[in-house]
Amino acid sequence: MALEQEGTVGPTRRIAVDAMGGDAAPEVPVAGALAALAELPDRIRIALVGELDRVEAVLPPAARRRVDIVGAPETIGMDEAPALAVRRKRESSIVVGLQLVASGKADAFISAGSTGAVVAASVLELGMLPSVDRPAVGAIFPTTTAATLVLDVGANVGAKAFHLHQFARLGSVYIRDLQGLDQPRVGLLNVGEEAEKGGDVIAEAYALLESDPEIHFIGNVEGHRIIAGVCDVLVCDGFSGNVLLKFYESIAGFVVGLLRRPSGRFRRFGRVGQIVHVLDYAEYGGAPLLGVHGVTIVCHGGSPPRAIKNAIRVAVRSVESDMVRDMTTALTTLGETGM
């Protein structure tokens, strides 16, 4: 694990950004990319992937020094069937961006476009890590203490116990590498504290997690304990995770929207400031796709430039910490212990 991250000395890194992804593309992805470059050392470069004319139109000439534009004439819409769109639109910004990563021309890919298409294209272009048969989308849930990585939130239904176990290993590596925590606390989402709660699959996952020495398992976590940040990694089925994430985002949007002042700004201090600090989601950047052979970060379609910027920083840290290598190791030892 590289503790010295994002230093001025080091190899050149190139982050591919989907310039066509999100509700306000290409303006917002480009603005996010420029904001990230302003904070990152010179050796970090960005490849904006999208329609040449449209991207060039919003990119200031002075920014070209650290930005390349990679042409991708097609765009995958939010309503298209992901697997089909990815196979048909080979010239789309999502496919082209991930091909840059697969061929080694870029180190990571970030998109605020269709999550389904980004996941499908990542699986197709990057391939899976050893023994993984479904990747997991991780979402950072802000809590009243530290944030919690919840995975899977990717709407994959019917996770088996070994999937949940893999998610725990992948999430642990992610938090270890990205946040420098030695022993991330792993919780299992459940409807009670007792080991036998939640049905066969979850009880089996409990047993796997409890007996795995590579994981700091703290037991079941019920819905009301999430907000307190009792664990660093919360493992769950993609159905529950997806429902929880979307529910959380909508409540946060409702509350923060009403707390916004007429000026559009928030009070950043006092009790209202505490609410905004926790619920104002955009601070935390995108959702990592874990289990594929490369770094992919999925951003919300409505992400502001700040969220794109944060996602790029997270991508750089994922690359510099050798997250993919560490995950490969974690999965290999998982296989060796026969778990």
Added chain:
Amino acid sequence: MALEQEGTVGPTRRIAVDAMGGDAAPEVPVAGALAALAELPDRIRIALVGELDRVEAVLPPAARRRVDIVGAPETIGMDEAPALAVRRKRESSIVVGLQLVASGKADAFISAGSTGAVVAASVLELGMLPSVDRPAVGAIFPTTTAATLVLDVGANVGAKAFHLHQFARLGSVYIRDLQGLDQPRVGLLNVGEEAEKGGDVIAEAYALLESDPEIHFIGNVEGHRIIAGVCDVLVCDGFSGNVLLKFYESIAGFVVGLLRRPSGRFRRFGRVGQIVHVLDYAEYGGAPLLGVHGVTIVCHGGSPPRAIKNAIRVAVRSVESDMVRDMTTALTTLGETGM
């Protein structure tokens, strides 16, 4: 359906209240009962079920006119295994209270004690409605528009498609009878809008709901649409529902706690007032247990007197609207259509 509810003219009704249930028993249940009686016509009576000495100590003599005390020397703790506790502690307030309903000496039962024990004892003492093999706990989710009844939130894992269909029928009758809505909108909790989303069980439930003329089915509801109140009844597996409910309660507690003024009061107007109005949960009273042959309302252990009072009013309305009879009819026609 009785549209004239809680009128001064009508039969005597007796609501059994678990005086030993909740974090601050017997004070809070007794205070809630007295608050309810103050708002309800004289023909409504309450039976406080619990330890005679302790209940008598907190009950003002003047209140005795409409209150009976029914002795129950045992109490089931929140940590006891529900099914076992219910079988062993036959003299507990929960078992005695439900026996009053089963024998016709009371019309409904309310408890802020162990939800698991109340559910187990209701099944045992009241029995199930025809063709129901698992009852559902319904929770009222406050939304930015009308409230939504979410069921099952009772932590029953692995609902099959026909369970979800039963929940939809039961929930529709509940909203129709209690709120006087002719065609309650029914949604199915899912991870996408399309009919085929969410796996086999949910896709099958979608087909059952869509083809049932007794239900006004509006389709799948994703997590972010709940807060907008897009449906009156939201059907889901007890795992997802339980996780969502507990998560919602905890966020509401966090936000409302910080918006509380030093005086303990809230601002009830303006933008902060809107947040408090939606998230301040206690207004909505308890969670009905649906599918058993009788009226049972489960309250949160931390319920204030106002929540107990509201639960009693909901219980009276459930009794007066003949909810159990209407549910029996709804389940019978469900059986007849071979669905």
